[in-house]
Amino acid sequence: MRHQWILVVLVLFAASPAFADHKFGRQVRFAGIHPIPKNEGGGICYIEGPHVHIYAANKLEYRAHGDDHVFVGDPVAYGYDGPKYAYKGPHPIHVEAVVGGDPDVEYCYIEGPHYHYFEPPDGDDFKLAGNAYFYVGTPAPVMVQARPQYVGINAYYRPFVYTRPVVEVEAPDGWIGARADFVTPGVVVETPGAVVVDHRGEVVGPAVGVEAGVHVAVPMPSIAVGVGVNIGGPAVIVHDRPGAVIIHDEGHGKFKHGKFKRH
């Protein structure tokens, strides 16, 4: 339980606003589409190129691109309604192809299915399967090294209720999500309430659709089993990579094995 609190504190710290770069007054520079903080009205800012606001960007969902902050999270989680492209797993982002400027590669660490408003660059590093892009290239050392700093974005997004992409296919060979350095060691979590732990051993979050008393334990992956767990509202799918998932149902929990469906 204490570890959970530490995790929550760390995530909140990482998601807290960064210090504003006061180039002119209180201006903070952004480039590209990004969410608007709730206390500024919420929703999405649709200005595609460089622009300024007088609120800060957080450290978890934004990367520095020159003087600008570029959003690398999932805009659909905030109500984005423009063209979108599904991805599964972590991947590089060629920022200059999205917002212009000098060549710059940044990294998205969202492990499950998610959206961006841009497509990946042409080439062999991304494979399209089941209408989702999978990164199958070799991650740069800096991507692996920076992962602990940004992997908290997964815990940050879990409580969001929105329609995530549904990816029902097996990941292509070479997918980054199957690499040892992108798999979090498994843990066992026991709480009085319902908690779901995914195949990577991370707490998926409060289990909407899973009744109280459910105890889920996940060891390290070893057997190929597909498991879907519906959390956080409709069409939220956490699933489907080869990995052993053992679920002990001590109450009346609802879960499904096999393929995943939009609910």
Place this chain on the structure above:
Amino acid sequence: MQKLLLIAIAVTACAACSKANKGPSSRDGVIAAWKKGGLEPSAFTTAQTDIGKDCASGTVNKLDVLVCTYPSEKDAKAAEDAGLKWVGDTTGASRAQGETLIVVADRKKADPNGKTINQIVTLPAK
């Protein structure tokens, strides 16, 4: 000779393409692009600023807008940062389109999702 002719045609065509992507080089061209895109610009009047010598200000859909023209694209690009100073402590953008600099400031909070600002700075390039 035929080769030279082909090269000359290709170079001319490329120059035309390149120019087409740079956006209009006059204030009138910018305003015409906004109107064509469904925006409602007010009359623009000469503005004395330290951003450029040839500037005019007005409003577009309740947003404050400054349009400056420069002798070259490079000069317009170099003035983008100065444009942000004109924006001040509010949401805004400063974007060079060809030899023109377009600066937008949402001082009345009229464009909460930035869609109009996006149109103002991108329509002239289309």
